[in-house]
Amino acid sequence: MAPPPSPFFDPGTHAAPNSLSVLQLRRDHLIPAVLSASTESEYAEGKVENTRFGSFPHSTLLHQPWGTQVLASVVDTGSRGQKSKKRKREGDDDGQSTPVHETERARKDLVKAVTASSGFAHLVPPTPETWTLCLPHRTQVVYTPDYSYILQRLRVRPGDHIIEAGAGSGSFTHAAARAVHNGALEEAHPAITTEAANGDEHSMVPKARRKRRGGVYSYEFHAPRAKQLQVEVNEHGLSSTVKVTNRDVYEDGFCLEDEEAPDADAIFLDLPAPWLALKHLTRSPPSPAVMKSVASDPATPEPEPSAHIAQTSSTPKLFRSPLNAKKPVRICTFSPCIEQVTKTVTALRSLGWLEIGMTEILSKRLEVRRERIGLQEEGLRGANPSAATVQEAVQRLRDVEGRAKVFHGLQKEKQEEIARKVEAKKRGGKVSPAEEDQEAVSGKGKVKVESVPPSKHDRLERAKKELDNRELFKEGRLVHRTEPELKTHTSYLVFAVLPREWTKEDEEKANRKWS
DSSP states (O other), X not given: OOOOOOTTTOOOSBOOTTSEEEEESSSSOEEEEEOOOOOOSSSTTOSEEEETTEEEEGGGTTTOBTTOEEEEEOOOTTHHHHHHHHHHHHHHHHTOOOOHHHHHHHHHHHOSOOEEEEEEEEEEOOOHHHHHHHSOOSSOOOOHHHHHHHHHHTTOOTTOEEEEEOOTTSHHHHHHHHHXXXXXXXXXXXXXXXXXXXXXXXXXXXXXXXXXXXXEEEEESSHHHHHHHHHHHHHTTOTTTEEEEEOOHHHHOSOOSSTTOOOBSEEEEOOSOGGGTGGGXXXXXXXXXXXXXXXXXTTSOOOOOOHHHHHHHHOGGGOOOOBOTTSOEEEEEEESSHHHHHHHHHHHHHTTOEEEEEEEOOOOOEEEEEEEESGGGTTOTTEEOSOOSHHHHHHHHHHHHHHHHHHXXXXXXXXXXXXXXXXXXXXXXOOOHHHHHHHHHHTTTOOOOTTOOOOHHHHHHHXXXXXXXXXXXXXXXXXXXXXXXXXXXXXXXXXXXXXXXXXXXXXXXXXXXXX
């Protein structure tokens, strides 16, 4: 039975059990979660994702269409866990345990999650873009603006083989796997007949079905990082496309035990000293003079020519190139310092690479929206409640001064009334009810509220009533602003092309075809 397709290649229409999904809480705040249908958890709702916006049990996420807005649930993450642990301790002390059927019955009674009063998240499918924003950082990652441009300049397409050295956290690995994936074409016709393999013209299998499967050959020097990346590749269903190798490419190169691997069409080097690995990325063994110039690095001691390199130079038959011999190979190096770029360019020129160039990517995100300004926008979302004209500003000042005048008038009358009562107490008398009625009739102690300017509460109520008859999408001025933070890894990208070798047989074949 064939394994299920990776969610990065075919996520389907709904969130499936035991598959990776992403909870989007904000624009750049995402949480990865492998959805589980099991109830083996300290919570009755099963496995729960706890966030600052609420708790989301996996039972509320499973089988939901992608893009669904999932409401948070009421999950007591404190007392329930304590009770379950206390119950376990009490069972151990008594020497008795709760029967299995009683535990299952209790879980069935509480398995349905109760919707909370606030909090929500969006359930989105995993893609290289979303995975880059939520992956566990083990090193500095290659962000989307960088790897999208790199893959485009390397001309990576389905069916290609790409070498990645310095895998790190695996951001570029997932993007490259999606770019080279063409396994769906082969899975449609997994069996190829002998006639088709021998080039039978009457074969029912199209020629496109017989192309090689795309692959990513990822190399990582740090063993724990390589092991963790392999675990993620297996969990995400990318093991048929990505091959992770723990190796020092400076010394051991890129060739694997398989004679046909990696047969690379494109190369991406995210290494501290990429020029030290270029000696292995040639079509033929370089001369000793070239090896000496390429291996020279003032920052690190110059490595002694090993026995393997000396043997390779004297016996070219032992040299095996990791590059595809049938087409030109493109390379990109990722360096944060211009000194690294200089050494890399020098090594590329010495080894015969052409069309060498450097690029720096500085991407910014633009926020385009309508800007609505005016005092009538107070309390509305996406508006700036400030005075748009001089008349509005003057009228607002008059309202503020009018309400201040009324307030101070009330305060003055209240003080006069208190003083009058204190004076009456000093005389030993009291204010008669007749005098109070006379003051009320004459208007003393009472302020007319008809001429009082509207308060903030009144203005908000009026804006809400007028909102039904307004077309907000047409109002305001269209403006754009750049984001204050750049979500990218500032670096220099060096690109180059290594043409295919032109042999005498190729020249004779071209002469026969085009002469």
